[in-house]
Amino acid sequence: MTLAELMAQGCQMLQSSAVALGQGTLEMADEAAWLILWRLGLPLDTDPQLHGESLSAAQIESCLALLRQRIDQRQPSAYLTREAWLQGVDFYVDERSIVPRSLIAEVLALQSIDHFMPETPRRILDLCTGNGSLAVLAAMAYPDALIEGSDISTDALAVARINGERHGLSHRIEWRAVAGLAPPLGQYDLILCNPPYVNEHSMQQLPPEFLAEPRLALAGGHDGMDFVRPLLAGAHRHLSPHGVLVLEIGHERDHFDAAFPWLSPIGLSTSAGDDQVLLLDQQQLKQAPC
Numbered sequence: 001m002t003l004a005e006l007m008a009q010g011c012q013m014l015q016s017s018a019v020a021l022g023q024g025t026l027e028m029a030d031e032a033a034w035l036i037l038w039r040l041g042l043p044l045d046t047d048p049q050l051h052g053e054s055l056s057a058a059q060i061e062s063c064l065a066l067l068r069q070r071i072d073q074r075q076p077s078a079y080l081t082r083e084a085w086l087q088g089v090d091f092y093v094d095e096r097s098i099v100p101r102s103l104i105a106e107v108l109a110l111q112s113i114d115h116f117m118p119e120t121p122r123r124i125l126d127l128c129t130g131n132g133s134l135a136v137l138a139a140m141a142y143p144d145a146l147i148e149g150s151d152i153s154t155d156a157l158a159v160a161r162i163n164g165e166r167h168g169l170s171h172r173i174e175w176r177a178v179a180g181l182a183p184p185l186g187q188y189d190l191i192l193c194n195p196p197y198v199n200e201h202s203m204q205q206l207p208p209e210f211l212a213e214p215r216l217a218l219a220g221g222h223d224g225m226d227f228v229r230p231l232l233a234g235a236h237r238h239l240s241p242h243g244v245l246v247l248e249i250g251h252e253r254d255h256f257d258a259a260f261p262w263l264s265p266i267g268l269s270t271s272a273g274d275d276q277v278l279l280l281d282q283q284q285l286k287q288a289p290c
Ligand SMILES: C[S@@+](CC[C@H](N)C(=O)[O-])C[C@H]1O[C@@H](n2cnc3c(N)ncnc32)[C@H](O)[C@@H]1O
Pocket: 097, 098, 099, 100, 101, 102, 127, 128, 129, 130, 131, 132, 133, 134, 150, 151, 152, 153, 156, 178, 179, 180, 194, 195, 196, 197, 216, 217, 218, 227
């Protein structure tokens, strides 16, 4: 059996078991390729058509066993491989933190936030940093900035620290165990935040792969806005006068608009549309009646 044939079989296995995607891949073929290439120790961009030689029986059995584990346990692939990729950057991940997949990574790569800041940010906070992926990507995007990554979960911060070290950025990122926006957090030119925002109804519909992630990382209360309410009430005090908040809200735009009718956020363009990552500046946040 060749690599291409094994990948086709793996895709078929995943398809017929209806595993959930969305934690690193959006296609069954990509999910199968990820697991198989990882198990074979091959780079993720390996072209199976150019990899013509037959695989050994042991290699095939080992890959099939991993695919069966993915299907039987309904664990995210990233928890099985202990690795996830975001914007081409590799991150360590385990059950202590959510699998990195924030759309904010796209706006960092596209540099679309820069149009809304008069100067390159010098102090950046990744609020709700989890695995630390956005803090690491921000440190890469803004090489002269000091970065802080904060989270209420010391478990998640342990994963974030591994990622800071993995990319040689420990000297530029301070990790802080803190709930929401509270001391010792200071004032920033840019706050990135991918908070827990899944509403209660959606939480009840989540497939097992997503229930395997820390509930604290996902659940945002009845309308998904439990974390966002105090954040928007206090964010202006933690932003410099020209500072901006970039907030991911996923599919919760209707709930966001209902909760904050006085705000007119700018929707940043991402592969998932223009209404899942919002930008708010300090001046607008200061006027919020909350
Ligand atoms: C959706 S995850 C985002 C993780 C990471 N930034 C990412 O994009 O992959 C949300 C994170 O918020 C953290 N969190 C939940 N409630 C919090 C609170 N009150 N204060 C600070 N962090 C909180 C969770 O521990 C979790 O790591």
